[in-house]
Amino acid sequence: SAEHGSCPVSDPFALARAFDAFDGPYQLDPAEALRWSRDQLPVFYAETLGYWVVTRYDDIKAVFRDGILFSPRNVLEKITPATPEAMEVLKSYGYAMNRTMVNEDEPAHMERRRALMDHFIPANLEHHQEMVRRLTREKMDAFIDEDRVDLVESLLYEVPLNVALHFLGVPEDEIAVLRNFSVAHSVNTWGKPTDEQQIAIAHDVGQFWQYAGTVIEKMKAEPEGTGWMHETIRKNVEMPDVVTDSYVHSMMMAIIVAAHETTSLASTNMFKTLLSNREAWDDICADPSLIPNAVEECLRFAGSIVAWRRQVTAPTTLNGVDLPEGAKLLIVQASGNQDERHFEGGDSFDIYRDNAVDHLTFGYGSHQCMGKNIGRMEMRIFLEEMSRRLPHLRLAEQDFTYLPNTSFRGPDHLWVEWDPELNPERAQP
Numbered sequence: 166s167a168e169h170g171s172c173p174v175s176d177p178f179a180l181a182r183a184f185d186a187f188d189g190p191y192q193l194d195p196a197e198a199l200r201w202s203r204d205q206l207p208v209f210y211a212e213t214l215g216y217w218v219v220t221r222y223d224d225i226k227a228v229f230r231d232g233i234l235f236s237p238r239n240v241l242e243k244i245t246p247a248t249p250e251a252m253e254v255l256k257s258y259g260y261a262m263n264r265t266m267v268n269e270d271e272p273a274h275m276e277r278r279r280a281l282m283d284h285f286i287p288a289n290l291e292h293h294q295e296m297v298r299r300l301t302r303e304k305m306d307a308f309i310d311e312d313r314v315d316l317v318e319s320l321l322y323e324v325p326l327n328v329a330l331h332f333l334g335v336p337e338d339e340i341a342v343l344r345n346f347s348v349a350h351s352v353n354t355w356g357k358p359t360d361e362q363q364i365a366i367a368h369d370v371g372q373f374w375q376y377a378g379t380v381i382e383k384m385k386a387e388p389e390g391t392g393w394m395h396e397t398i399r400k401n402v403e404m405p406d407v408v409t410d411s412y413v414h415s416m417m418m419a420i421i422v423a424a425h426e427t428t429s430l431a432s433t434n435m436f437k438t439l440l441s442n443r444e445a446w447d448d449i450c451a452d453p454s455l456i457p458n459a460v461e462e463c464l465r466f467a468g469s470i471v472a473w474r475r476q477v478t479a480p481t482t483l484n485g486v487d488l489p490e491g492a493k494l495l496i497v498q499a500s501g502n503q504d505e506r507h508f509e510g511g512d513s514f515d516i517y518r519d520n521a522v523d524h525l526t527f528g529y530g531s532h533q534c535m536g537k538n539i540g541r542m543e544m545r546i547f548l549e550e551m552s553r554r555l556p557h558l559r560l561a562e563q564d565f566t567y568l569p570n571t572s573f574r575g576p577d578h579l580w581v582e583w584d585p586e587l588n589p590e591r592a593q594p
């Protein structure tokens with residue numbers, strides 16, 4: 166406005182020019198960092214990134230809704246392009262990551278999604294619940310008599326990984342290797358590695374690619390195997406044009422990250438948020454029927470996927486802004502999720518919110534997360550078990566660290582503490 170003149174802190178065009186997705190405010194709190202944009206310039210070009218950033222709820226939803234005009238083909242592209250040296254390294258491993266599901270265009274995408282949907286329908290997920298609960302209880306038994314633990318290390322990393330591998334039918338013998346690979350894949354795809362880091366990451370990603378190939382061969386040797394990736398391998402034989410070889414190999418690598426990093430980070434964010442909002446935590450401990458909506462509110466307020474990508478296939482306008490063909494979009498769900506135009510008092514956390522479930526953390530439309538009910542189920546069970554057995558849990562003093570990247574968000578560690586003398590199962594064994 167005229168009143169503010171060209172003051173750099175209130176001039177939206179200056180803020181747009183200065184926007185950096187890998188540093189500072191965005192890494193600290195993406196929704197808060199983009200409040201100025203929601204209010205003043207909801208679609209803007211970020212020069213440092215080469216992407217148009219979209220921050221309002223309705224605009225993000227409109228982009229998700231039209232998968233033809235806004236293609237998902239760039240969803241798994243390296244957001245920081247590979248250096249020539251890194252490209253050589255990747256080539257030396259025969260790296261050929263290509264379309265999976267999430268970055269596939271129509272009509273191939275829908276045909277494939279339909280062919281592979283069966284394992285994800287709620288009735289077919291029920292039997293996984295027991296496993297989640299058993300694993301959660303075992304992990305808790307191991308630390309409940311202590312007084313302090315990093316919940317990531319002791320619960321929230323490994324359980325989603327085990328559940329994911331079980332759901333996929335992937336052998337569970339190389340969990341440590343996978344962890345290293347997952348981080349490399351995330352940084353490779355959504356991070357900003359230095360030229361030197363690019364080389365190291367390229368080696369990890371190349372090895373991850375080859376490892377995925379080995380796992381596929383192992384699984385092919387067991388034609389009766391159960392789990393979604395076994396089903397995928399069978400469909401590859403039955404309908405090779407729909408479930409292609411390239412898809413199977415690429416998906417084998419991508420799904421491990423899609424299924425477990427997302428869930429681990431969302432669960433970590435959930436405990437951090439609830440323990441920072443003590444009243445909400447205490448209400449849940451008193452009334453576990455609040456858990457399903459609390460999980461949705463945590464996914465809205467502090468989701469694990471904070472931004473996703475699309476590419477414009479024909480010149481168009483979005484909220485009055487002209488976008489050329491080929492324009493790359495960073496659609497920031499974390500910002501849309503706190504947009505007060507859709508969520509009243511969107512920047513406050515409220516487990517009683519009646520439209521929490523409208524959040525965009527699982528995406529929206531034809532590509533909406535296929536595993537959303539698995540993620541939700543795990544988060545509910547973590548919360549049920551923890552609130553029942555450790556209602557006196559509190560956050561420990563700590564500094565939180567995050568892996569710098571545009572899209573996957575959650576603290577690396579979450580230290581919590583409690584007085585074991587006050588554990589309900591000691592008081593009333």
Ligand code: HEM
Pocket residue numbers: 229237266267268278329332423424425427428431468469470473526527528529530531532533534535536537539540541
């Ligand atoms: C797609 C988030 C858990 C499998 C997606 C997308 C997002 C997402 C943002 C893209 C949606 C779009 O483009 O509209 C999450 C979050 C999770 C989670 C936040 C946990 C809290 C899982 C799990 C699995 C899974 C547990 C599998 C076991 C998939 C698949 C797709 C997908 C296969 C591709 C769907 C398609 O393109 O048609 N997820 N996800 N996700 N997710 Fe998830």
